[in-house]
Amino acid sequence: MWVVLASVAQACTVGSGIVQRFLQEGAWVVAPLRSAASKRRLTDHLEAAPTDKLHTPVADWSTEAGAAELAKFVKEAGLQLDHVVSVAGGMAPPGNVADITPALVQEAVTTKVVGHVLLAQALLPLMRQQATSSWTVITGMLGEVCMMPGVALTCISNSAVFGLVKVLQFESKDSPLRVNELRIASIIRRDSEAQNEAFPGVPAAPASKVGALLAGIATGQQRDEVIRVSAEDLDKVPAFAG
Numbered sequence: 001m002w003v004v005l006a007s008v009a010q011a012c013t014v015g016s017g018i019v020q021r022f023l024q025e026g027a028w029v030v031a032p033l034r035s036a037a038s039k040r041r042l043t044d045h046l047e048a049a050p051t052d053k054l055h056t057p058v059a060d061w062s063t064e065a066g067a068a069e070l071a072k073f074v075k076e077a078g079l080q081l082d083h084v085v086s087v088a089g090g091m092a093p094p095g096n097v098a099d100i101t102p103a104l105v106q107e108a109v110t111t112k113v114v115g116h117v118l119l120a121q122a123l124l125p126l127m128r129q130q131a132t133s134s135w136t137v138i139t140g141m142l143g144e145v146c147m148m149p150g151v152a153l154t155c156i157s158n159s160a161v162f163g164l165v166k167v168l169q170f171e172s173k174d175s176p177l178r179v180n181e182l183r184i185a186s187i188i189r190r191d192s193e194a195q196n197e198a199f200p201g202v203p204a205a206p207a208s209k210v211g212a213l214l215a216g217i218a219t220g221q222q223r224d225e226v227i228r229v230s231a232e233d234l235d236k237v238p239a240f241a242g
């Protein structure tokens with residue numbers, strides 16, 4: 001049975017569907033909490049999934065010390081990771097280029113980029129080295145395209161993650177590990193909510209559909225791909241059959 005590490009906890013909209021789906025698939029799931037207070041908010045979203053195989057170590061993996069602690073937890077638990085789903089940060093604060101400051105750019109990069117780097121440094125060495133293993137980075141379409149005002153920081157920081165994915169793919173080319181990026185071009189909401197509160201009134205796909213796609217990538221053949229997914233694609237994803 002898989003061991004999956006998903007770097008998502010409490011509030012993460014997309015992450016709520018990913019953790020839930022892997023638990024439904026019967027995987028052992030490690031979902032690190034960046035703070036102890038987060039646990040209730042994670043498990044609140046998991047009514048539809050068994051939680052007996054869920055590890056929730058407290059380790060703020062978005063810092064160097066926390067990432068090292070997370071790696072120590074994985075090693076001490078004797079876990080070899082089959083799949084890692086790397087998620088860091090949501091939408092960056094709003095603004096056009098004229099509005100943003102160097103401090104805001106740095107903050108967006110810290111929140112949306114640095115965590116992916118630290119996770120790769122800490123956990124790539126702990127992956128099971130076989131072609132069935134996968135490392136998947138979650139990003140959004142903003143940055144590949146910019147189709148609305150006020151999203152400068154999100155575009156800039158997403159683009160940096162696109163670059164990181166290319167580097168990870170290059171650096172792992174002699175390993176059997178599959179490194180993919182899931183680039184989401186749709187608004188996502190928690191299954192338990194009618195909309196994404198950052199985008200009121202805008203149609204949103206449930207996070208469980210993203211979780212289903214991730215389970216498909218884990219068992220699939222994709223290697224070193226950018227997998228773009230639209231709202232229409234998500235519509236076609238079947239619900240978990242049990």
Ligand SMILES: NC(=O)c1ccc[n+]([C@@H]2O[C@H](COP(=O)([O-])OP(=O)(O)OC[C@H]3O[C@@H](n4cnc5c(N)ncnc54)[C@H](OP(=O)(O)O)[C@@H]3O)[C@@H](O)[C@H]2O)c1
Nearest residue numbers: 010011012013014034062088089090111115140184187188
């Ligand atoms: N939701 C959407 O509509 C949507 C659409 C397209 C793409 N995406 C992509 O999906 C990913 C997750 O988005 P989301 O909307 O699910 O996010 P979200 O609900 O806003 O949650 C933000 C997540 O980022 C974490 N975080 C906060 N500060 C961080 C830091 N300094 N370092 C690392 N992680 C930090 C939070 O962790 P804690 O819970 O521990 O604070 C939380 O898990 C993003 O890459 C986003 O671009 C989302």
